[in-house]
Amino acid sequence: MSQDSAGVNLETSLGYLLKQASSSLRAAMVEALRPLGMTVTHYSCLELLSQRPGLSNSELARGSFVTRQSMNVLLQTLEREGQVSRPAEPPAGRALPTQLTPAGREALAEATAAVRQVEVQMLAGLTDEEQSTAFRILQSMTDSLRDDSTGA
Amino acid sequence: MSQDSAGVNLETSLGYLLKQASSSLRAAMVEALRPLGMTVTHYSCLELLSQRPGLSNSELARGSFVTRQSMNVLLQTLEREGQVSRPAEPPAGRALPTQLTPAGREALAEATAAVRQVEVQMLAGLTDEEQSTAFRILQSMTDSLRDDSTGA
DNA sequence: TGACTCATGTCAATATTCTGACATACAGTG
DNA sequence: CACTGTATGTCAGAATATTGACATGAGTCA
Numbered sequence: 001m002s003q004d005s006a007g008v009n010l011e012t013s014l015g016y017l018l019k020q021a022s023s024s025l026r027a028a029m030v031e032a033l034r035p036l037g038m039t040v041t042h043y044s045c046l047e048l049l050s051q052r053p054g055l056s057n058s059e060l061a062r063g064s065f066v067t068r069q070s071m072n073v074l075l076q077t078l079e080r081e082g083q084v085s086r087p088a089e090p091p092a093g094r095a096l097p098t099q100l101t102p103a104g105r106e107a108l109a110e111a112t113a114a115v116r117q118v119e120v121q122m123l124a125g126l127t128d129e130e131q132s133t134a135f136r137i138l139q140s141m142t143d144s145l146r147d148d149s150t151g152a
Numbered sequence: 153m154s155q156d157s158a159g160v161n162l163e164t165s166l167g168y169l170l171k172q173a174s175s176s177l178r179a180a181m182v183e184a185l186r187p188l189g190m191t192v193t194h195y196s197c198l199e200l201l202s203q204r205p206g207l208s209n210s211e212l213a214r215g216s217f218v219t220r221q222s223m224n225v226l227l228q229t230l231e232r233e234g235q236v237s238r239p240a241e242p243p244a245g246r247a248l249p250t251q252l253t254p255a256g257r258e259a260l261a262e263a264t265a266a267v268r269q270v271e272v273q274m275l276a277g278l279t280d281e282e283q284s285t286a287f288r289i290l291q292s293m294t295d296s297l298r299d300d301s302t303g304a
Numbered sequence: 305t306g307a308c309t310c311a312t313g314t315c316a317a318t319a320t321t322c323t324g325a326c327a328t329a330c331a332g333t334g
Numbered sequence: 335c336a337c338t339g340t341a342t343g344t345c346a347g348a349a350t351a352t353t354g355a356c357a358t359g360a361g362t363c364a
Binding site for chain 1: 342
């Protein structure tokens with residue numbers, strides 16, 4: 001049926017499957033977070049801050065897979081809403097270490113529960129061993145793509 | 153260092169790793185397609201049409217993980233540039249079956265080669281067996297997320 | 305036949321993100 | 335000390351995608 005004359009066959013392409021899985025995950029997260037009035041990036045930011053307090057804007061951006069400009073806009077909003085706090089002046093360099101406020105921690109709690117449910121659903125059909133394998137495989141893919149020995 | 157007091161640990165979360173891998177893949181594809189003046193969605197559209205000629209705008213949108221409105225804008229551009237063609241009137245219903253033109257096929261050839269290199273790089277550290285496992289795992293994740301038995 | 309539902313194509317407006325740019329702060333090097 | 339390179343925060347404009355809305359065509363069912 002499919003004419004695999006040349007190149008990437010979408011039916012069997014791991015790249016395409018990866019995008020498909022990621023897209024499904026994102027859609028599920030958006031839906032899970034919608035009733036909480038929270039976006040995926042918003043959640044990601046709070047979760048990062050919960051696990052690694054004091055992260056800077058740039059570090060949060062990298063961890064959330066957006067530009068530091070986008071993260072900056074979000075942080076300003078969250079600061080205004082009282083979910084995070086940043087010192088008026090940087091303790092060193094230019095980086096402003098960000099902290100979660102009690103309100104932010106509270107907002108995160110609900111979101112974490114919702115997102116965890118999504119992750120559980122995603123892994124429903126996989127054995128523990130398969131999950132371990134998935135961990136290793138995804139890490140390997142990321143690592144292989146990171147070192148840009150393509151021609152730079 | 154990381155306080156895994158509650159919930160999703162980003163260090164070990166398969167959801168986070170999935171996003172990370174997908175993000176790395178996308179970045180690599182953007183970079184690979186940039187010298188060809190082609191976006192990822194543009195490439196995805198052409199590749200889909202190559203493997204399944206006659207796909208409609210909506211079908212292309214779903215296959216490329218964007219809205220049909222976004223795909224429509226792209227198709228109008230590609231039609232103007234002569235990479236794809238659509239009949240003036242729908243043969244049945246409202247769907248307009250889209251075809252790749254020779255120019256489109258030519259543009260796709262270069263892009264496919266570039267993207268294939270990226271995929272090869274991504275899979276460099278994985279054995280054939282691991283790749284088969286990855287295929288099954290990613291498929292399972294997508295399937296598990298698709299059936300929304302969460303509460304709807 | 306008529307009413308209802310669903311999918312599609314398309315236009316417009318909104319939202320979101322990214323790219324470009326600039327000033328600042330620190331580390332390394334001559 | 336001065337210079338260079340790298341990283342950061344931030345502002346502004348541009349590009350991109352999304353949501354909302356409407357009309358059309360096909361299938362279902364009473």
